[in-house]
Amino acid sequence: MTARRTARTPRAAVADVVVVRRDRKAPTGWTTVVRLLGLLPGHWACHPEVGQDRVVLRFELAGAADASAVRRAVSRVLADAALRGWAEETRA
Numbered sequence: 835m836t837a838r839r840t841a842r843t844p845r846a847a848v849a850d851v852v853v854v855r856r857d858r859k860a861p862t863g864w865t866t867v868v869r870l871l872g873l874l875p876g877h878w879a880c881h882p883e884v885g886q887d888r889v890v891l892r893f894e895l896a897g898a899a900d901a902s903a904v905r906r907a908v909s910r911v912l913a914d915a916a917l918r919g920w921a922e923e924t925r926a
Contacts, residue, residue, distance in 0.1 A: 848892050849901035851908045852923040855887040860919025863889045873911040878904070888923075
């Protein structure tokens with residue numbers, strides 16, 4: 835017999851931000867994700883999914899960080915010269 839779960843652990847709210855490579859001369863996603871994470875607040879929990887031309891950053895929202903704060907921070911970071919050639923993917 836297996837035990838039944840009586841209470842579910844609540845899922846943390848998340849915010850996904852997708853950045854894409856717009857310039858083939860820009861570094862690939864693996865280099866870019868290191869730069870992105872290095873420039874974002876270190877206390878934010880982020881789970882990246884990395885491809886050559888696309889990076890998905892999944893942030894766990896907690897405390898003062900909400901989805902709009904995360905997006906503003908990523909936008910500021912993307913303005914850094916080290917991330918030239920990368921941009922946030924436009925949402926449909």
